[in-house]
Amino acid sequence: MNDSTPAETDVPLYRPATLTQALALLRDNPDARPLGGGQTLVPMLTLGYAQVSAIIALADIAELHGITRLTDGSVRIGAMTTHAEIAACTTFVGGQSLLSHTAGQxxxxxxxxxxxxxxxxxxxxxxxxxxxxxxxxDARVVVAGPGGNREIRAQDFFLNILTTALEPGELVVAIVVPALAGRAFYRKLARVEGDYATVSVAVVGAVDKGICKSLAIAIGACGPAPVRLASAEALLVGRAVNRMSAEEAGTLLARATDPISDVRGSAAYRKRVLPRIVAETVLEVLR
Ligand SMILES: Cc1cc2nc3c(=O)[nH]c(=O)nc-3n(C[C@H](O)[C@H](O)[C@H](O)COP(=O)(O)OP(=O)(O)OC[C@H]3O[C@@H](n4cnc5c(N)ncnc54)[C@H](O)[C@@H]3O)c2cc1C
Incomplete structure (x- = not known):
């Protein structure tokens, strides 16, 4: 069905055709959950980890789909765009290639x-x-809710374990990634292919005549939120980066992380491997 009336299930399933309808459904059903690709929500419901009063499937909302290049060189990725679509996308320029490189992993x-x-x-x-x-x-998360639209820097969006800056009644509408000079690389250390990261490092940077002109390094899976550190980047920008200085930046970043010990590795292991993985990723981008 393709309207705003529930289907015949225990938990009502709505399929709004517009964002306005979806937001109204969320407003009228405070304990409802939006459904994206269902890869996390469906297992959580099946295992009884989540209870919902209704499900609001976002698949039919056209404006949530697709990747668009904007006039200033940034790209807008609709919230319902799949990882596979992003991995296969050829629209990205320069450091925006980080998106397809990440999605593919x-x-x-x-x-x-x-x-x-x-x-x-x-x-x-x-x-x-x-x-x-x-x-x-430096992406921005575009959000729509009862108070209208707002944009949140990714840095300010991911707050803690399973906690984001999304307010009740709000939906993620799109991700906007600015034009990024240079190159990018996403390195994921995982136990086996297909597993979640034990440690991950995302780097975007530009180099000119051997001198690092810009650099952004963010660490994943090593604390309640991604770690980015201005002092680690400042150590390398404006200089000819070598293995030793890149590892020094990695050491600063490792000190700023707060990993847990779990089945994927101990906190000590995560902190220990970080400087080397940061250095390898930075050198890959700046080569
Ligand atoms: C076996 C397995 C392995 C995985 N491995 C990895 C991995 O290696 N790396 C990785 O990054 N991820 C991994 N994932 C997670 C996967 O990437 C999911 O796609 C992702 O977590 C959720 O996306 P989804 O579209 O399926 O969201 P859903 O499952 O539909 O929803 C997830 C949550 O977000 C809410 N939601 C969905 N869309 C919106 C929206 N637009 N606005 C507001 N709220 C919304 C839902 O209500 C729900 O609470 C794995 C998942 C599984 C099951």
Whole structure:
């Protein structure tokens, strides 16, 4: 069905055709959950980890789909764009390639085909791949809610474990990534291909005649939110970067992380591998 009336299920399923309808449904059903690709929400419901009064599927809302290049060189990615679509996208220029590089490393092909960037951002998992990448890319999360639209810097969006700056009744509408000079790389250390990151590093940077002109480094899976550190980047910008200085920046970043010990690795292991992985990723971008 393609309207705002519930289907015949225990939990009502709505399929609004517009953002306005979706926001009205959220307002009228405070305990409802929006459904993106369902790759996280459906298992949570099946396992009884989440209770909802209704499900509001976002799939039919056209403005939430697709990747658009804007006149200032930034790109707008609709919240319902899948990881697979982003991985395959050829619209990105320079450091924006971080987006396709990150998307291609999320989970496995099946999950990438359904999981969406909006759902992943809204879920706010600390071990997910989008948070560090979007922080390194200086992305903005576009949100719509009862109070209208607002844009939140990725740095200010991912707040804590499964906690974001989204307010009740708000939806992620899009992600906007500015024009980014240079190159980018996303390095994910995982136990096996398809697993969540044990440690991840997203880097965007530009080099000219051997001198680092700009650099952004963000660490994922090593604390309640992605870690970006101005002092680590300042150590390398304006200089000819070598392995030693890149590891020094990595050491500063490792000190700023607050990882947990879990099945993927101990906190000490995560802190120990970070300087080397940061250095390798930075040198890959600035080569
Ligand atoms: C086995 C497995 C392995 C995975 N591995 C990885 C991995 O390696 N790296 C990684 O990053 N992720 C991984 N994921 C997560 C995957 O990327 C999901 O796509 C993602 O977490 C959620 O996206 P979704 O579109 O499926 O959201 P859904 O499951 O539909 O929703 C997730 C949450 O976000 C809310 N929501 C959805 N869309 C919006 C919106 N537009 N606005 C507001 N709220 C919204 C929902 O209500 C729900 O609370 C994995 C998942 C599984 C099941």
């Amino acid at each position: 999320i989970a496995d092909p099946a999950i990438r085909s359904f999981g969406t960037i909006g759902g992943a951002c809204a879920h706010g998992d600390t071990v997910a791949d989008w948070p560090p990448s979007l922080v390194a890319a």
